[in-house]
Amino acid sequence: MTNIAALAEREVKKVLQFNDAKIACKLMAMGMLPGSIIKVMRKAPMNGGFYLKVNGHGIALRVNEAASVIVE
Amino acid sequence: MNNNSKHFKIALLGNPNSGKSSVFNLLTGLRQKVGNFPGVTVDKKIGHAQLKEGISASIIDFPGTYSLYPTSKDETIVINTFANPQSENYPDVVIYVADITKLEPHLLLLTQIHDLGLPTVLALNMIDLAAKERLTYDIEKLSKLLQIPVIPISGRSGENIEQLKHIAADLCLQNSEPPKIFYRFSKKEEQLASDLQTDFNIDNPFRALIYAHHYDKMPFLSGLQKRQIESLCKQHEFESFSLQIRETMQRYDKFTPIVRQVLQKPIDDSEKDTLTDQLDLVFTHRIFGPLIFFLFMFLVFQAIFAWSEFPMMLIETAFGFAGQTLQNILPEGWITDLLTEGILAGLGGILIFIPQIAILFFLISILEEVGYMARAVFIFDRLMQKFGLNGRSIVALVSGGACAIPAIMSTRTISNWKERLITIMVTPLISCSARIPVYTVLVGFVVPSVTVWGIFNAQGLVFTGLYLLGIVAALVSAWVFKLILQTEESSFLMIELPKYRAPMIKNVLLIVKERVMTFTIEAGKVIMVISIILWVLASYGPSNKMELAEQNALEVAAQKNLDETATADLVAGKQIEASFAGHLGKFIEPAIEPLGFDWKIGIALITSFAAREVFVGTMATIYSIGSQEDEYTIRDRLAKATHPDTGLPVYTMATSLSLLIFYVFAMQCMSTLAVVKRETKSWKWAAIQFVYMTAMAYFGSLGVYQLLS
Secondary structure (H helix, E strand, O other), X not given: OEEXXXXXXXXXXXXXXXXXXXXXXXXXXXXXXXXXXXEEEEEOOOOOOEEEEEOOEEEEEOHHHHXXXXXX | OOOOOEEEEEEEEEOOOOOHHHHHHHHHOOOEEEEEOOOOOOEEEEEEEEEEOOEEEEEEEOXXXXXXXXXXXXXXXXXXXXXXXXXXXXXXXXXXXXXXXXXXXXXXXXXXXXXXXXXEEEEEEOHHHHHHOOOEEOHHHHHHHHOOOEEEOOOOOOOOXXXXXXXXXXXXXXXXXXXXXXXXXXXXXXXXXXXHHHHHOOOOHHHHHHHHHHHHHOOOOOHHHHHHHHHHHHXXXXXXXXXXXXXXXXXXXXXXXXXXXXXXXXXXXXXXXXXXXXXXXXXXXXOHHHHHXXXXXXXXXXXXXXXXXXXXXXXXXXXXXXXXXXXXXXXXXXXXXXXXXXXXXXXXXXXXXXXXXXXXXXXXXXXXXXXXXXXXXHHHHHHHHHOOOOOOHHHHHHHOOOOHHHHHHHHHHOOOHHHHHHXXXXXXXXXXXXXXXXXXXXXXXXXXXXXXXXXXXXXXXXXXXXXXXXXXXXXXXXXXXXXXXOOOOOOOOOEEEOOOOOOOHHHHHHHHHHHHHHHXXXXXXXXXXXXXXXXXXXXXXXXXXXXXXXXXXXXXXXXXXXXXXXXXXXXXXHHHHHOHHHHHHHHHHHHHHXXXXXXXXXXXXXXXXXXXXXHHHHHHHHOOOHHHOOHHHHHHHHHHOEOOOOOOEOOOHHHHHHHHHHHHHXXXXXXXXXXXXXXXXXXXXXXXXXXXXXXXXXXXXXXXHHHHO
C-alpha cells in the first residue's frame, strides 16, 4: 500500500481509498474512485504536480492531492 | 413570435469539457447575449431557440460543473439556481450534455439533477469520437434504465440537434409525475430532509439535503434561516463531507452497472499510447514543455503585432476623417468640440485596441479549445504556487498582455480566493497593448536604432526588457502579497487534461466576440466618461486665461509669420498650458520633479488616467503638433524640447528612462480599477492596487532618474 505521490512515471495502480474528504469529493466527481485504475503519465519537475490517466482520462494533481490518494 | 407560441426556460448543464458550448452554439445560433447571474459576476450566456412549431425557449448556459458540491465560484451558481425554484433562472427543463466517452463520471451530476425532480433530457455528445474509438452503445436501454429520454448527438457535426430540440419541446409540454429519487437516503438524512422540508416549505427531499450542505453559500436565505438550518444540522449530526462521499459512492454504485450494460469498449487498445499521450510526451516534458509554451507565446505576440497594424491604421484614419468631417459641417462652438475632441476621441481610444485584443483572444481560445492551456496550467502550477498564484493564473497573466480587463475576468476559474485575488492584483503589471504607443515614443530617446550583436535591434531589446520588467514586477508583487495575505481556505489544482482535439472555429469566434464586447462595454464606459472630463479640463481654464493665452499665441504666430496649421497648433499648445489641466500639471510639478518630469509631462500623466495611450495625444497637443499626431513626429519634437531656464534638453536619457519605468509600473487605467472593484466586490482592493502600483512607479522612476542624472 502506498500513495500516488510515491509512484514513479509509467506506474499503474488501483485506487484503494482517500485520506482527505474534501479532495476525495472533488476527485470522485471527476471520476477517480476506489477501484479506479490510475497510471502516472508525468511528474512535473521540482516536486511539481502529477499528470495521471484515471480509467484512461487525463487529470493533473498537486503533490499533496496525489499524496491523499492511497493505492495498492 | 406569434401570440399562440409558448415560451420556456431551458438550462444547459454538463461537466467541464463535455462539449456543452458547441451544443449551446448549435441550439441558439448567433442569437446569444451575455448577462450576469444575480448578485455575482459570473457571466450568464442566454440564447434563443425555436424548438418546434409554436414552442420556443430561452437557453441558459451554465458553467461546466462536476457535481452539486461546488469548489469554484462558477460552480456555486449552479446550486444557487437549482436549489431555489424562485430563482429567475430556474428552468422548466434541463438539457444535460455528457461526453459519451466519459459517461460514468458525467452521470453523477445528471442523477443529482434528476433527483431534484427536474424534467431532463440526456444529450450524449461526441458520438463522432465514440465511432472513432469503436464504442458500441444501446441508447434505448440507457433511456429505460435511467428513466429519462436520451439522444446521441454530435456537437461537431450537428447530428441530431433537431431531434434534441423536439425532445426538449415535448418535455416542456408534458406535465409528468416527478421521477423516483435515484439516491437512497440514510435514516438521518431522511429525518433532516423531512424537517427542512416542513420548516422551509421545500418541495423535494433532495433539494432539502442540498440546503443542509450549502446553506452558508446561499444568498437567498436570510441570516436567521441560515442559523435555523445550522441548528437542525447539528441536531441530526449532519456531517457534510462524509455524506457527500457516501452519496457520490452510492450513485456510482447504482449507475456503473447501468453503464456496463449499455456501453462496450473494444478491449485491445487500453495499453496503447494514444495520439494525446504521444503529444504530451513533448508538451509536458520537463524541459521541452516550458520551452514550447514560451515559443507559443512568442508566436502569439508576434502575430498580434504583425496582424493588428493594418486594422489599427484603418480605425485611426476613419476616426481622423470623421472628426475632420464633423468639424467641417458643424458650426464652430463647444458642442462641436465636445463631440470631436471629447466623445469621438474617447470612442477612438476604445476601438483602437480591438484588433490586438481580438487577435490575442482568438489565439488563446484556439489553444484552450485544443486542450493545450490545461497542460500549461499543469506545467506552471508549481512555479505559480511559489508566488502565491495558481497554475490557472497563467491564462490571466498571458491575457494581460493584451488587456487587463478580460484577463482579470478570466480568474473566475480559480477557486481559492487568495490565489484569485493575488492574480487580480498583479495582472495589470503585465504590459498591455495600451503601453505600446508610450513605449514607442520614449524608447527612441533611450537607445538609438542600431544593431547589436549582429542580429538584434537595440530598441527592440529595450522593448523586450520593458515587458520582462513587467513580468518580474508581477511575480515579485505576487510573492509579497502571498506573505501578507492570510487564508485558511485550501487551494486546489485538480484539473482535467482533456484529449487534444481540432478547434471549432465557430466556438472560437464566439468567444472572441464575447471578450471583445466585454472590453468595449466595461472599458468603454469608463474611458468615455474620463475622456469627457479630460476634455473639460483641457478646454477650460480659470477666469479668462484661456482667451489671453490664445491672443498671445496669435500675436507670436503673426510675428513669426507662421502658416495656418502651425498657428492653430501653437494656439492649442498655449491654451492647454492655461487650462485647468495645465494648472494641475504645474500643481503636481514639485512632486514629480525628482523623477525628472516637468509640468508638461505632469499634464500627460494626469490625462493618461483614462487610458495610457492618451499620453501620446496629450504630448502632441502640449508640444503644438496636434494636427500631425504620430509617434515619430512627436519624438522629433520632444527631442528639441529644452528647459526654459537652463536651455538643456528635457528628454535626456535619464528622464525618458524614468518615464518608461513609470509607465511599466503605474496603475494608469481607470477601467481596470472599475473591473477590479466589480470582481472583488469592494473598492478596498482597487484602492490598494492603485496605491501599490503608483508607489512602485514613483520610487522606481525616482531611483532611475537619481542614478542616471
